[in-house]
Amino acid sequence: MSADETNAQSVDDADADIDRDGEQILSVEGVGKRFSGLQALDDVDMTVNRGEIIGLIGPNGAGKTTLFNCISGAFPPTSGTVRLDGEVISGLPAHKIARAGLARTFQITRPLEELTVVENAMVGAHIHTRRRGEAREIAMETLEFVGLADKAEEEAGELTVGAQKRLELARAVSTRPEILLLDEIMAGLTPSESNQMLDLFRQLRERGTSLLIIEHDMKAIMNISDYVKVLDQGKGIAFGAPETVVEDDRVIEAYIGGFDVDA
């Protein structure tokens, strides 16, 4: 519904024409972020509906991770509003946003190194229960899901890069979020690991979890996303189905001189 409420001045009002299914989970309205003189984000609008997979792309420094940080409460936006299920979450601390049903992963994985793999996942699961046994069950389910169950008792700091990425996902998934923000979780994975990851994304969607994904692997993101949002220099410049976005002049322009779009 708020798709047609988007600011008329916004360049990416293309999404007003798109007919999307499902109720709105996340809505980002006019979000801006300023770091002492640098306007990292400028009036960004976007929405995610239930069960959607949305790709967030843009050249380096476009503000993708900054947008994630604003949404997930790592820091508050300097302007604009973020709503989760209709409730305003911008300005809330990260732990409250997590409890409201939004989980995220970090671009550079942040395993709780001296804890075991299952304990890492249990920290997330404790959102739902204070009982250790129940938290362990939820944690083991998610480890099973991401394929780390056999490493449950290993120390998280000793995992390989691929396994750490999956643990990052498992910790977020064990909070049973309504929407997951994934920040370059496929970076550094082998092609087969990437394919497994894409498969996990699809399964998460089937469970009703919405996904907002930052990824540099264009092929993967064009393949998995229902819609793609493009940021450039802190501004939203396009939104639409993957195949239309790659033909958008502004998007092509933004990427020229940056790096190749091999999609």
Add this chain to the structure above:
Amino acid sequence: MSAIETVRDRYRTFDDQRYAPLVKGVGLFGLLAALPTIIEIDVAGMELAALLSLKVLILTVIYAYTAQAWNIMSGYTGQFSFGHAAFFGIGAYATQALVVDAAVNPWIGMLVGGVLAGAYGLIIGALSFRFKLQGHYFALATLAFAELLRFVVTNMSELRGANGYFKAFPRDYGAEYGLVAFQFQNDLPYYYLIVGFLLVVTLVSWLIKNSWVGLYFFAIREDERAAASVGVPSFRYKLIGVAVSAFFTALGGAYWSMYFNTIRPDTVFALFKNVELLLPAVVGGPGTLLGPIVGSFIVTPVSEIARTTFSDINGLDRIIYGAFLVAIVIYSPRGVVSWPSQARALWERVRGDEEVSE
């Protein structure tokens, strides 16, 4: 070889049992209870008691207790406190001020001290965490808060300034020597009492460690941002850690004030007390349940024996503390209790290499 492996496998099966922690606890505290008898056993005309007196044992268990209390905050949540003398001193002073000046039973004074210390901990924590002090800066802030108290108490005539308190006789507060009076006529009951204190704080520490609270503490220690991203309210849980730790540290100070005859600002609030209270945990293994106890049995007797044997060398015990601290921080930051598993890992690596070369 195979015998060793059998023993190891048996131990692992035992370790998986629900009752394993209970058995280990009973074993450990049984050993502690038997220590006064053990040190008097005559082996070829030599008694361990010649080196390790009951007084040293009491000191050792006191510091095991305070290190265990420190560990709940600093070992578990990772917020390194260098100012636990503040809580220790509050416990000692609350107890003595109430006993001497108001004839209140020391057990009540001890609890008052615990609550006051918890409140002081909350103030330190709320201010430091609100302004996002971390690591060295947080440690320095806690030290400043401890030193602040030392200056204040030294200059407060209401708390008898630099002279401090001289412990009252039981009859002064309407009691007789015994548990109710918190005073005994010889050292043995004092020893069992502090072992009891240690048992309580170890139990509390174990309960925390095995609940969601402990997992949240560890998550905060490992990575506060990652913890917050999955719903851990780190500010609140850090405060819980400080308050619990401060409360129990104050109880240790109360015990100290009832065991020794005098307390002064430059003993219970001493700058060096901050080190003594935490060092066993750091040496033994911060964040572990056994570390503070093992650490105290390494650090305290050695420095006490050195202090009494070479009493003409002033400050030798402190040099030993310093040497322990430097050595452990550089060579084994996970503490002495990590040595067996490290040795095992090394052993398996060596054997693995042998098997490969065969």
